[in-house]
Structure formats: C-alpha cells, structure tokens
Amino acid sequence: MSGCSLGNGVTTMNNALRNTVLNVFNGKRSELANGIFKMKNGIYAPAAQNMKKLTYNCSLETAALNYISTCNSGTLIGNTYTTTLAFSTVVPISKFML
Numbered sequence: 001m002s003g004c005s006l007g008n009g010v011t012t013m014n015n016a017l018r019n020t021v022l023n024v025f026n027g028k029r030s031e032l033a034n035g036i037f038k039m040k041n042g043i044y045a046p047a048a049q050n051m052k053k054l055t056y057n058c059s060l061e062t063a064a065l066n067y068i069s070t071c072n073s074g075t076l077i078g079n080t081y082t083t084t085l086a087f088s089t090v091v092p093i094s095k096f097m098l
Helices: 016-032 058-068
Strands: none
Touching: none
C-alpha cells in the first residue's frame, strides 16, 4: 500500500497483513450490510442501510502506532495483532492468514 511502512508481518504490519485485516473487517461488514450477520444471541442483525466498504489509510496507521507507543505494553498480547472492535472476543489476525 502506497505510503505505508514495509514491515515484516510479525512485529510490524506489512501489506499482506494490512490486506488481511481489511478483508476480515470488510467481510464482517458485508455480512451486516446484507443482513446475514448472526449475533451472539443467535438472532440475525438487521441489514445496514448505507454501509460503505472500508479502505486502508497509512496515515491513520502511523497515528495509531504513535498513540499506542504511549500505552502500558503490559496489557498487550505478545506480538499478535488483535482486535476486539468488531468481534465479541479477541481474534488473532493470524487465524485468517493463509
């Protein structure tokens, strides 16, 4: 991705990992947009009315990395990129890597 650091895909993001993350999020958003996202209680969420596909922004990545460098690293999970934003549990992104 133009403007992003090269990274190694293990301790820093590379383009393959960025694309994987973007595809995972857009896949879940697509399920929601199409009314096929099953919530934790077993009920399907209503379809979204105007959900746009996400694009990757390298400037926002840099800003996020600068911000998290000020956090207490004791609460982070090793060298695994994780997110709880779109999932009910922590999901290791490596689970979706080919």
